[in-house]
Amino acid sequence: MSESREPDNNSAPHNPESGAGNEVQAPTRRKSPARRASGRAPGSRAKTTQGIGSEKRGKVLVTGAAGGLAQHVIAMLKEHYDVVGVEFRGLQTDYPDTVDYVVDFNTRPFEDVFREHGFTAIIHLGRIRFTQSTRNRRYSANVVGTTRLLRLALKYGVEKVVAMSTFHVYGADARNPSLIDEEYPMRAANLMPEVVDAVELENLFNIHLYKHPELNITILRPCNIAGPGINNQISQMLEQPVAPCLVGFSPLMQFIHVEDMATAIVQSFEQNHPGVYNVAPDDYVAYQDALQLAGCRRLFLPSVPPALARRAMRVLGRYGPPDYMIDFFKYAVVIDGALFARTFDFVPQHALSELLGHYRAQK
Amino acid sequence: MRTRQFLKPRTVSRDVDQLVDALPKHNIGTQGYDPWGLNPDTAKITFTAVRWLYEHYFRVQARGLENVPGEGRLLIIGNHSGQLPMDGLMVGYSVASRKENARLPRSMIERWFPSVPFLGNWMNSVGGVIGDPKNCAKMLQREEAIVVFPEGVRGSGKPYRLRYQLQRFGHGFMHLAMEHNTPIVPVGIVGCEETMPSLVNIKPLARMLGTPYFPLAPLVPLPARVFLNFGKPMHFADDARNERDVEWRVESVKDAIRELVDTGIAQRKSIF
Numbered sequence: 001m002s003e004s005r006e007p008d009n010n011s012a013p014h015n016p017e018s019g020a021g022n023e024v025q026a027p028t029r030r031k032s033p034a035r036r037a038s039g040r041a042p043g044s045r046a047k048t049t050q051g052i053g054s055e056k057r058g059k060v061l062v063t064g065a066a067g068g069l070a071q072h073v074i075a076m077l078k079e080h081y082d083v084v085g086v087e088f089r090g091l092q093t094d095y096p097d098t099v100d101y102v103v104d105f106n107t108r109p110f111e112d113v114f115r116e117h118g119f120t121a122i123i124h125l126g127r128i129r130f131t132q133s134t135r136n137r138r139y140s141a142n143v144v145g146t147t148r149l150l151r152l153a154l155k156y157g158v159e160k161v162v163a164m165s166t167f168h169v170y171g172a173d174a175r176n177p178s179l180i181d182e183e184y185p186m187r188a189a190n191l192m193p194e195v196v197d198a199v200e201l202e203n204l205f206n207i208h209l210y211k212h213p214e215l216n217i218t219i220l221r222p223c224n225i226a227g228p229g230i231n232n233q234i235s236q237m238l239e240q241p242v243a244p245c246l247v248g249f250s251p252l253m254q255f256i257h258v259e260d261m262a263t264a265i266v267q268s269f270e271q272n273h274p275g276v277y278n279v280a281p282d283d284y285v286a287y288q289d290a291l292q293l294a295g296c297r298r299l300f301l302p303s304v305p306p307a308l309a310r311r312a313m314r315v316l317g318r319y320g321p322p323d324y325m326i327d328f329f330k331y332a333v334v335i336d337g338a339l340f341a342r343t344f345d346f347v348p349q350h351a352l353s354e355l356l357g358h359y360r361a362q363k
Numbered sequence: 364m365r366t367r368q369f370l371k372p373r374t375v376s377r378d379v380d381q382l383v384d385a386l387p388k389h390n391i392g393t394q395g396y397d398p399w400g401l402n403p404d405t406a407k408i409t410f411t412a413v414r415w416l417y418e419h420y421f422r423v424q425a426r427g428l429e430n431v432p433g434e435g436r437l438l439i440i441g442n443h444s445g446q447l448p449m450d451g452l453m454v455g456y457s458v459a460s461r462k463e464n465a466r467l468p469r470s471m472i473e474r475w476f477p478s479v480p481f482l483g484n485w486m487n488s489v490g491g492v493i494g495d496p497k498n499c500a501k502m503l504q505r506e507e508a509i510v511v512f513p514e515g516v517r518g519s520g521k522p523y524r525l526r527y528q529l530q531r532f533g534h535g536f537m538h539l540a541m542e543h544n545t546p547i548v549p550v551g552i553v554g555c556e557e558t559m560p561s562l563v564n565i566k567p568l569a570r571m572l573g574t575p576y577f578p579l580a581p582l583v584p585l586p587a588r589v590f591l592n593f594g595k596p597m598h599f600a601d602d603a604r605n606e607r608d609v610e611w612r613v614e615s616v617k618d619a620i621r622e623l624v625d626t627g628i629a630q631r632k633s634i635f
Contacts, residue, residue, distance in 0.1 A: 174478040177498040178398045184497070248480020252400050252487075283392035286400075286484070289364040293394075303480050331477060332487075334398050336501070352393055 058159075060269075061086060061119045063105075063149070064126025065098045068229030069164075072262035073123060074098045077269075084117055086110075088126055088141060105145030114156045121160035122153055123269060127201070135194055142197045143204060150208050153215055161217045162269045163205045167254075167278065167335050169198050169221065172327035178252075179336035182221070182276045194324040202276075209274060218268045223280035223335055226355055227258035233321050238359040243296040244313065244320040245329065246303035250288035252332040254280045257350035267344045280337035281348040285356075287329060293353065295360035303330065367404045375407045379414060382460055383407045386467045387434070390505055399469065399498065400487030406467070409489045413456050420586050421449070421554065424630070425457040427593035433464025436545045437508040438536055439593075442529055442620050443518030445555035446578045448472065448491075449589075454510050454550055455490060457591055468508035471499065473516060473575060496535050503543040511536045513613070520576035523560035527553070527624055529617055534606070537613050541603060546596040549616055551623025554589035557634050587634050590627035594619050 060077055064070050065085025075098075077083050085098045088105050095102060103110050124146065128138045146163075153161060170180050171188035189199040202219065209217040224234045234255075237243040256264075256279065264279050291298055301312040301320075310323040321329060340346055383403050390397040395404060417423045431439065441454060451470035459467045471494035477483035492498050494515070502509055512518055513532035521530060540547050561578030569577035597616060603609045 174476075174483070175474045175493060175495065177493065177495040177501070178400075179498075179501045181497075246480075248482075248484070250484050252396060252398070282398075283394065284396040284398055284400075285392075285394040286364075286396060286402075289394060292364050332400065336398075 058082070058120030059084060059117050061113070061117070061122045062098075063088065063122070063124045064164075065100070066095050067125060068227075068231060069225060069258055069261060069265075070125045071096060071098050071229060072258055073125065073265050076262055076266045077123075084113070084119070086113060086126070088145060089128060104141075105148050106140065110148065111152055114152045119153075119156065119158050121269060122149065122158055122162070123265060124149060124161065124163045125265075127164060127166075127198075135197070139197045139200070143200045146201055146204055150204070150212075150215070154212060159214070159216060160269065160272060161205075161208075161215050162265060163201075163217060163219045164265075165202050165205070165219055165221045166198055167221050167223050167280070167333055168195055168325075168328070169202055170333055170335070171195075172251075172325075172331045172333050174331050176331060176333055178332065178334045180278070180334065181336045182278055182339060192324050192327070194322075206276070209276075213274070216272050216274045218272075218274055219276045220265065220268060220340070221276065221278045221335065222261055222264070223254035223256055223278075223337075225258055225261050226255050227350070227358060230258050233325070235359075236318075237320070238290070238294040238296065238356070239362060240296060240319060241363060242299050242319075243291050244299045244301050244316055245288050245291060246309055246326070247300045248303050249330040250286040251328070251330060252284045252334050253287050253290060254284055254334060255290070255352060255355055256281055256348060257355050260348040260350050263349070264340065264344070264346055267346055268340075271344055273343050275343075277340035277343065278335040278337045279340050279346075280335045281352070282337065282341075283352050284334060285352055290356055293356040293360065295363040367402075367408065370408050371404055374411050376411060379407055379410050382465070383410060386459060386465055388467075390507070396488075399490075399492045399502070400484070401467075401469070401490050402488040405485070405488035406490065409485075410456065410459075413452055414460070416449075417453060417456050417460070421453065421558070421589040422586075423453050423457060423554075423589045423591060425461075425591040425593070426630075428457060428461050430593045430595050431458050431464075431466075431468075431508070431548055432546070432596070433466060434506065436503040436506050436543060437468070437596075438503075438540055438545050438547045439468055439508060439510045439550055440536055440547050440616055440620065441510065441512055441550040441552050442527075442624055443512035443514045444521070444526070444552065445584070446519060446559040446561055446576075446580055447584060448519065449558055449584060450552045450555040451491075451510050451512070453555070453589055454552065454591060458508070466508055468510045469502060470510040471512065475574065478573075496539060499535075499539050500543060503539065503545050516575040520561070520564060520578065522563060522578075523556065526556040526560075527628065529621060529624075532613050532617050534609050534613055537599065537609050537616070541599050541601040541609075541612075544601070546598050547616055548596050549594040549619040549623060551592045551594070551620050551625075551627050552589070553592075553624055553627030553631060554587045554634075557587035558584040558589075560585075585635070588631060590630050592623040592627050592630075594623050 059082045066087040086101045087099045128141050169186040171191035186199045189196045205219050226235045302308045313323045469490045472491040514530040517530035559580045561580040563579045565577045
């Protein structure tokens, strides 16, 4: 966050107990339910804020501010914008400096954050991943929480929303074509009901995209994000000395470096082209090749019959993907990032070998 | 990757190495894959075996290769037969191994192949792509040449008694050709019917295994001589008024293939 921005601790949303009633708000799981540090009184902050665009270019809300990607995005944004980081995932006891508020979107104190800051833009990166929490909890946080976020965005006159989705919405299937474009149906809801929250989240944004054009919503569907600080499932597997793979299957995968993804988000925020975009480099690697390039030893699991493969994956627990994601390690889901690259003049700066070399260097 | 690194120096001859290296590969990424999974190193290993099949086992004779343009988007449309996709492999290799204007055409494969362990990945890495119109459209946009068998499993899985009788053609290839302004080169393939003659399709077994057919046929392909005859490129404007128009155009391609098949049968002096 901008160094000049000084938090206050006097307003209602800063009360640790104000949003109680949800498991996410359990006090023991919070570093702070409100602003990180104490400072001057509310109202004095905007006047003293320094920076190129803190007043001219508006204030930006970044959700999921504790995540590795959000930290990169905030670092880029804070040079020109006044950024407020909000985290709703109560998974940590200690949050990085990028987090200003820890508050559940489904609770009333969340609106106070809007009241206080008057955001002009939202970058919605906060999403509970498939490997985290239960299906119901994910649905509540991702879909219901985002519904509220969008309602507040409308109410408080937000002019720009960038939302993170995922390539997983296309689903993994043997019949998938390659270079899937944005018009391809989101088949994940049918193929793997456990990830329905990601598809619903997309639908929610799509509805708002056309119903409320004043929000200028840009939805990004990135491929696998990896690199320093990223803690998603595929990164965890690349970090492991031994990673699982299925005998006879090595699907083509795409990876984007976290810094490139952060650049893509900032570009989509700064250049206003509402719509849905895949974000992926025009470079590909087979999964088993990626493991070897990342210095992982391969643990071969039986691939047929599928029930045996799922059972083997369950046995691995956190060392492998959840069993309902197994098809992403069997069938390629290659997305076409050409539209985004063309529209936003985006060129990834980090090579695939550099990205996988990062994991090799850690071993 | 390690398997490839082990096999390549031990199996690939200099000729095949140079042949694959000389092919245009403008869609290949930094890790040696294109978006459809083609990997030149795996192609080299495979082509070593294919070359032997092409030259010594099936003794393929290809005519009219000059009708296949050396660059630009292209659909190569042929008759399908022989239970296994040997015809696609032979057509692909004939274009890839010619002396001038060599290029590697991509073959459309059945949608169930990627679900078979090893087979799906291997077919993708040597140029096979699942037969999806979206795939085809993207490849044409990237100026690739594609081998399509519009008969699909109706052609490849038919019993020997229906040999050289063209089955119903799907219309998808014609729509793609018109929409993407792509020339069609017809090819008549003779000999693949005899490589694996099927007496009957054992449907219950096919259902149990999840395959489109299960032929009662020789366990390995028989060494029948194969004749490939490539016809002149055909162009179709994107002005069809209805599906009936499209059907007439498909029939014209089918007629061209039928003539080329008849030419191949006339050229053949003996089956083996």
